[in-house]
Every structure is written in structure tokens, then in C-alpha cells.
Amino acid sequence: MKKTIITILILFIAIQFIRIEKTNPPFEEKTALNAPENVKAILKRSCYDCHSNETKWPWYSNIAPLSWSIASHVKDARAAFNFSNYENIKTDIKIKRLKRAVQTVNNSMMPLSSYLWFHKDAKLTKNEKKILSDWFQKELNRLKL
Numbered sequence: 001m002k003k004t005i006i007t008i009l010i011l012f013i014a015i016q017f018i019r020i021e022k023t024n025p026p027f028e029e030k031t032a033l034n035a036p037e038n039v040k041a042i043l044k045r046s047c048y049d050c051h052s053n054e055t056k057w058p059w060y061s062n063i064a065p066l067s068w069s070i071a072s073h074v075k076d077a078r079a080a081f082n083f084s085n086y087e088n089i090k091t092d093i094k095i096k097r098l099k100r101a102v103q104t105v106n107n108s109m110m111p112l113s114s115y116l117w118f119h120k121d122a123k124l125t126k127n128e129k130k131i132l133s134d135w136f137q138k139e140l141n142r143l144k145l
Contacts, residue, residue, distance in 0.1 A: 015064040020071040022061060025084075027053045033086040039135045043083060046111050046122040050077035053084035058118065073112070095143055102136045105129050 032052075033040070048054050050073055061070045081097045082089075089097065104110040106129060111122045124132070 018064055018068075020061070020064075020067045022055075022057045022071065024055055025053045027084040031085055031087045033083040035135060035139075038131060042124070042128050042132055046124055046128075048083065049119070049122075050074050050111075050115070051081050051083055053078070053082065060118070073115075091143055095140060098136045098140045098143070102133050102140075105132050105136070 033043070035043070043051075044054075049056055055074055057070075061067050081101065086094075101110075105124065108124075108129075111119070111124070116123055
């Protein structure tokens with residue numbers, strides 16, 4: 001039993017040397033999402049840590065293997081919908097992403113429950129879901145014209 005605990009401890013320490021890339025790619029305001037301030041405030045609080053180039057990397061993003069999961073989530077989220085690069089997204093893709101955003105917000109699929117464990121303030125209220133859903137829908141209507 002003692003050897004097992006020591007082995008696990010050594011492995012845990014060893015994996016700390018496998019570092020993740022915690023970067024925030026540069027972005028220009030002209031390519032970032034331009035939305036009403038109330039919409040932006042909600043998105044910044046609940047979505048931007050994963051879905052933008054403005055990720056705030058918390059202290060626990062330095063602890064493996066949790067750091068690997070966080071880095072993977074951010075990478076996947078930025079690929080799915082990056083608000084820092086909103087104006088550069090092709091219209092047909094943007095339409096698909098906005099439709100998906102309406103679904104995920106209305107069905108409480110976002111923010112992820114694992115994100116909410118550490119970010120209680122990111123939980124969307126019923127009113128905030130409506131604000132986001134309405135704006136996403138308004139943006140969809142604008143793009144379809």
C-alpha cells in the first residue's frame with residue numbers, strides 16, 4: 001500500500017512538468033463581436049473564458065491533469081465559436097453557430113456544468129438566457145437578409 005501511494009505521488013509530481021499552452025491569441029476590436037453592452041456583459045461573464053481570445057486562466061489551470069482538460073475545452077470552444085473573431089467567421093458558418101448558441105443557451109447546455117463548479121457567477125438566469133437568445137435570434141435574422 002505504501003509503495004502504491006508513493007508511486008501515485010511520484011507520478012502526480014512528474015506530470016506537473018507536462019505544461020499546457022495557455023495563450024490568448026491577439027485580436028483586433030474590429031474583428032470581435034459587436035453587440036449591445038448588456039449582451040456583451042453576459043457573454044464576457046459566462047462565455048468568454050472559453051469562447052474568446054480573452055481567457056482568464058485560473059490558478060488550477062497549472063495543475064495537471066486538470067490543466068489538460070481546461071486547455072482542451074478552451075481549444076475546442078474557440079474552434080466552435082470564438083467571439084474575438086466573430087467578424088471573420090463566414091456567414092453560413094456564423095448562422096449555424098448562432099442557431100446552436102440559441103439551443104445551448106435555452107437548454108442550459110452552456111455554460112458547461114463543469115465550468116460552473118468553479119464559476120458560480122457564470123450561471124445564466126432565466127432573464128439572461130432570454131436576453132442572449134433574443135439577441136442571437138436578432139443577429140440570425142440580420143444575417144439571413
